[in-house]
Amino acid sequence: MSKRMMLNRCLNAGLKTTTRLPQLSKLSLIRFYHPISTEYDNSEALLEPLEYKMDSVQSKILSHCIKEKVPHYGFTEKALVSSINDLGYDSTMLSIIGSPNSPSIFHSSPAVMELLKYNLVTKRYNLITAELREGLVNKQDIPSLETLLIQRLKMDKQLGPKALKSLMGQLSIPSQLLMEVALPELFRLSDDIIYFSKEKDHTDMAWYTKRLGLSLTYVTSKLFMTQDKSVDYEDTIEFAKWKLNKVMNLGDYYNNVEEYAWYTVMTSFNLIKSQISKY
Template sequence: MLGRNIARKSCASLRLYHSNPIEHVNPLHIKPLTYGKQSPQYKVLSLALQEYVPKHGFTERSIVESLNKLGYPSSMISSIGASNSPSFVHSSTAVMELMKFQLVDKRYRLTEGINPDITPHYKLPSLEHLLLKRLEMDKPVGEQLTDLMSQLAIPSGFLFETAIPELHRLSDDMIYYSNEKDHHDSAWYAKRMAVSSTYIGSQLFMAQDRSHDFRETFAFAKDKLHRVMRLGEYYNNTEEFAWYTLMSTVNLVKSQLVRG
């Protein structure tokens, strides 16, 4: 199929038809971010995510406090996220960049140190391990997930160009770097949709979870992954179904347009 030979045309949207090692090479910039790890933008957003987002959420206040602690002028916030689409609702382009950073940086950190090209397949981590590891990364901002996901789900250029592609890149990475057997053609889509569904459902659960250390979320995630991957059970949550259907439909339409 043509898709097997089409390289990703932009950092914001499309992947190869099947997993391919060229898509998982560690770059100097962690696309779709436009700056490297030594840049002021990366340092500001990284600190904001670690220290201030858990307290203040995905807001300009978190970014400004990070700027102040690092000794940068508060006016620098105007240059953060300048490459994003126009702001929506009450979120500035800087806040949009902070949300993008949350998605992209954690996706890259999830698979650091894993090399499927030299590691025997049976020694790679399980898909469940990577899913739970990614959810573990969300724990510090667990109380802010409701606001984050509500902002990401707003129909906008940011949703179509950043949130949707990042969800599918995450699912693809979790399968590629795990010992899960991959498939071709329609099964390729089905498996990635199952992983995306599981992660989104688990995030929605975590946003409302009040159990100690989110223990119920991790139990939910393991059970749901088993059901969708082994038993073929999809979409038993109305809110999850509506949110995920929007994202998967847009992404599949875009992929078909490229292939045509």
């Protein structure tokens, strides 16, 4: 009797089937306690939590937009429309790009929300090389925590001052995007940076405090970056190094919470005001 016939008999009899799923498909649904190589299998095809492959039309438009249009127009619908026109697609692509998101009061365009998500997710994946993910590098070639943090900050240099303010301003607004995309991506980034660096890892309370310290350092450095007028963001790089050393190496996890909170609230408030004034 064929497997198909046996399955049909079970269904007709109201019995539960125990069809096995491939092991990889099970693993792909799980976010492990620590990053492991199976999370990144076939990562060029689909970068979770994005819902489309990297060779899709959506990805081509978003990638082109970030490289060519965002530095001029910021993270706006105008930037997306310009990319769609340049690539020769129909204007209806704007609604397709934004289809996974629900509009909110301050993010009037779901497509812009997807552009912000695409920027965060793809740069997090691109930060970690394939050799690092597969453990194919020598111990002496494993990057330091500081190196990976600085590399991630430098990834946004090409965006320019206008786009950086647009990015941080929109991510600072209390919204579904902040809770469901920005914060989870921030914690995934911190987790990956620590795991794939030379930094000693932990499995107790230090696991949380270390990732919190790195997350605070990264966000504070990005906010500093929006105000930085130095050549090639040199002041931001020095600030990030100083802040990382203070928080991670000196064990100053908790003493900086009040300082960080006040700095973040004031800077975010100014960025939010600039965003609200546009609507």
